[in-house]
Amino acid sequence: MPRQYSNGGRDTRRPSGSAPIGSPTPSGSLKERVGALKNLRPFLTMVWRTSRRLTAGSLVLRLIRAVMPVITLFVGKLIIDNVVTLVQAPHKPETIWLWLSSGLLNRLILLFLCEFALAVLADILGRVVSLIDSLLSERVTNASSVRLMEHAAKLDLEDFEDSEFQDQLERARRQTSGRMTLMGQLFGQAQDIVTVASFAAGLIFYAPWLIALLFLALVPAFIGEAHFNAQSYSLDFVRTPERRELDYVRQTAASVETAKEVKIFGLNGFLIDRYIRLATAFYAANRRLALRRAGWGGLFTAIGTVGYYLAYAYITWRTLTGEFSIGDLTFLAGSFRRLRTLLEGLLTSFSSTASQALYLNDLFSFFEVQPEILSPANPRLFPNPIERGFEFQNVGFRYPGSERWAVRHLSFILHAGEVLALVGENGAGKTTLVKLLTRLYDPVEGRILLDGHDLREYDLETLRGSMGVIFQDFVRYNLSAGDNIAVGKIEARDNQTRIERAARRSQADEVIARLPGGYQQMIGKRFKDGVELSGGEWQKIAIARAYMREAAVLILDEPTAALDARSEFEVFQRFKELSSGKSAILISHRFSSVRMADRILVLAEGRIEAAGTHDELLAQSGRYSELFELQAAGYR
Numbered sequence: 195m196p197r198q199y200s201n202g203g204r205d206t207r208r209p210s211g212s213a214p215i216g217s218p219t220p221s222g223s224l225k226e227r228v229g230a231l232k233n234l235r236p237f238l239t240m241v242w243r244t245s246r247r248l249t250a251g252s253l254v255l256r257l258i259r260a261v262m263p264v265i266t267l268f269v270g271k272l273i274i275d276n277v278v279t280l281v282q283a284p285h286k287p288e289t290i291w292l293w294l295s296s297g298l299l300n301r302l303i304l305l306f307l308c309e310f311a312l313a314v315l316a317d318i319l320g321r322v323v324s325l326i327d328s329l330l331s332e333r334v335t336n337a338s339s340v341r342l343m344e345h346a347a348k349l350d351l352e353d354f355e356d357s358e359f360q361d362q363l364e365r366a367r368r369q370t371s372g373r374m375t376l377m378g379q380l381f382g383q384a385q386d387i388v389t390v391a392s393f394a395a396g397l398i399f400y401a402p403w404l405i406a407l408l409f410l411a412l413v414p415a416f417i418g419e420a421h422f423n424a425q426s427y428s429l430d431f432v433r434t435p436e437r438r439e440l441d442y443v444r445q446t447a448a449s450v451e452t453a454k455e456v457k458i459f460g461l462n463g464f465l466i467d468r469y470i471r472l473a474t475a476f477y478a479a480n481r482r483l484a485l486r487r488a489g490w491g492g493l494f495t496a497i498g499t500v501g502y503y504l505a506y507a508y509i510t511w512r513t514l515t516g517e518f519s520i521g522d523l524t525f526l527a528g529s530f531r532r533l534r535t536l537l538e539g540l541l542t543s544f545s546s547t548a549s550q551a552l553y554l555n556d557l558f559s560f561f562e563v564q565p566e567i568l569s570p571a572n573p574r575l576f577p578n579p580i581e582r583g584f585e586f587q588n589v590g591f592r593y594p595g596s597e598r599w600a601v602r603h604l605s606f607i608l609h610a611g612e613v614l615a616l617v618g619e620n621g622a623g624k625t626t627l628v629k630l631l632t633r634l635y636d637p638v639e640g641r642i643l644l645d646g647h648d649l650r651e652y653d654l655e656t657l658r659g660s661m662g663v664i665f666q667d668f669v670r671y672n673l674s675a676g677d678n679i680a681v682g683k684i685e686a687r688d689n690q691t692r693i694e695r696a697a698r699r700s701q702a703d704e705v706i707a708r709l710p711g712g713y714q715q716m717i718g719k720r721f722k723d724g725v726e727l728s729g730g731e732w733q734k735i736a737i738a739r740a741y742m743r744e745a746a747v748l749i750l751d752e753p754t755a756a757l758d759a760r761s762e763f764e765v766f767q768r769f770k771e772l773s774s775g776k777s778a779i780l781i782s783h784r785f786s787s788v789r790m791a792d793r794i795l796v797l798a799e800g801r802i803e804a805a806g807t808h809d810e811l812l813a814q815s816g817r818y819s820e821l822f823e824l825q826a827a828g829y830r
């Protein structure tokens with residue numbers, strides 16, 4: 195059941211592989227950008243919910259700051275007018291002391307003090323606002339990252355295995371930190387609007403049509419900005435797969451996980467070439483856009499500058515005719531200049547806000563992806579104990595996007611308390627069967643029953659909680675040895691007795707006893723003082739996770755391939771003893787281990803080819819005995 199990954203209403207589903215860099219979807223059209231403004235509301239709600247105090251603080255202080263420029267400029271005008279009056283006075287005192295004692299300077303001194311106080315206040319407010327903004331934006335980044343992780347945790351495995359979903363996740367992940375400039379920008383816009391209004395009020399009083407001239411002069415710059423921002427977004431959007439590949443290549447070329455193989459195979463050159471090829475394509479596309487943007491941007495700004503000088507000439511002329519005072523001239527020219535800069539900034543930031551809102555689509559549309567594997571409205575509780583067991587009834591499953599059935603017509607029962615082994619060649623469908631049993635996927639055909647009821651009727655959390663599964667590609671957590679076991683039941687992380695019991699059961703206790711830090715020892719090489727383990731040692735630790743869970747169903751999907759023959763034998767013998775009373779599945783390619791199971795299912799090409807005990811299957815002289823003989827011959 196292929197699903198559609200939402201991306202702001204655009205259909206970007208395309209065949210796997212990637213669009214060439216610079217392909218024109220999405221368009222980032224005006225309609226699309228205006229539509230994206232709806233994202234600002236949930237975004238601002240997210241900011242507000244993160245910290246009401248900081249958000250309100252930032253806004254209030256910004257509003258105070260907003261009116262300060264016009265007041266400062268006006269005080270400047272009063273100072274100049276006052277100076278002009280004093281200069282023109284017929285009898286001027288001769289020394290500074292006489293000036294001061296005459297009282298003529300009182301008004302000027304007061305105005306100076308005012309301007310000084312305003313400058314200091316503006317500086318303090320500016321610093322406090324940027325402090326608040328940086329604290330707030332860090333908190334918003336953290337909060338949205340947490341929300342992203344929480345949401346990702348709800349989604350299906352199917353989602354994670356889909357490359358388009360990975361692109362979407364990558365875009366969303368970038369937005370958690372990437373959009374923080376947006377917050378400052380929106381708040382800044384609110385502040386600038388108030389400042390513009392205050393300057394405009396002054397200008398309207400003196401020369402209303404100057405404002406019209408100003409707007410006209412700025413329109414081309416605005417349209418240009420909007421256009422290039424949209425282009426930039428669509429370039430970014432279509433390049434997500436390449437960007438992920440770029441990150442992947444960089445990570446592969448330089449990480450602890452890959453260093454061994456990269457060195458031995460001498461892959462550095464290959465990886466670096468690949469990186470350079472991708473990065474060069476990125477650079478070329480970026481450069482093209484940057485050059486066009488710079489060219490057009492320069493032209494549009496020049497139009498704005500012409501507008502400014504026309505207005506300046508007009509004000510100067512009216513000052514010459516005596517209609518405006520020298521103070522008026524400085525105030526008006528200053529207001530006009532500031533207004534132009536502010537409006538230019540505002541118009542471009544409006545356009546960039548609209549584009550950034552497009553980026554928010556990536557984040558919010560990720561939150562809209564809903565899991566399909568869910569608990570029903572009135573779920574059944576997992577039976578304790580399991581009475582009859584699990585029954586596969588004609589189960590078939592195809593991976594999304596695949597024409598081939600990974601398993602089909604599977605019908606068998608895993609009885610309560612039974613240890614069942616699955617054997618079969620690579621790709622036979624063993625892991626898929628386990629994924630279906632644990633509801634990582636739901637069957638496409640048929641159904642799986644637990645004690646007579648469809649698995650889908652049970653509460654998903656308790657169902658998964660009742661299963662201790664270790665896959666062949668289990669995770670090697672760069673955590674302490676104890677925590678590596680505790681992840682099997684993270685709620686019991688502080689229960690050291692339980693951790694040690696699980697370790698004994700999987701023989702991980704012997705591994706841990708040799709570690710310098712014991713259970714506290716950091717394992718894996720990623721962090722300081724980490725100790726690397728051998729493949730088999732990692733597996734023993736991972737198997738302990740299954741015991742840590744103390745679950746009703748135990749499944750080992752071949753996490754034992756790296757164990758030496760004796761260890762695997764012991765691990766499985768113990769697994770058999772410990773799973774008494776539990777239903778268990780073990781998957782292994784070693785017949786010495788498989789033969790311990792109560793019953794063995796032989797899978798071939800997604801179907802059950804034979805079933806029985808070791809001896810029964812040998813007697814049938816089918817694939818099982820053939821594979822057994824092959825392996826036995828290797829030891830003779």
Ligand SMILES: Nc1ncnc2c1ncn2[C@@H]1O[C@H](COP(=O)(O)OP(=O)(O)OP(=O)(O)O)[C@@H](O)[C@H]1O
Nearest residue numbers: 355593596600618619620621622623624625626627
């Ligand atoms: N995530 C996936 N998406 C698409 N196809 C998959 C996926 N995982 C497995 N398959 C396909 O399903 C089939 C069964 O795979 P499965 O992993 O169940 O085999 P297996 O018996 O566990 O093999 P092995 O012994 O190698 O672990 C294979 O043909 C494989 O290519």
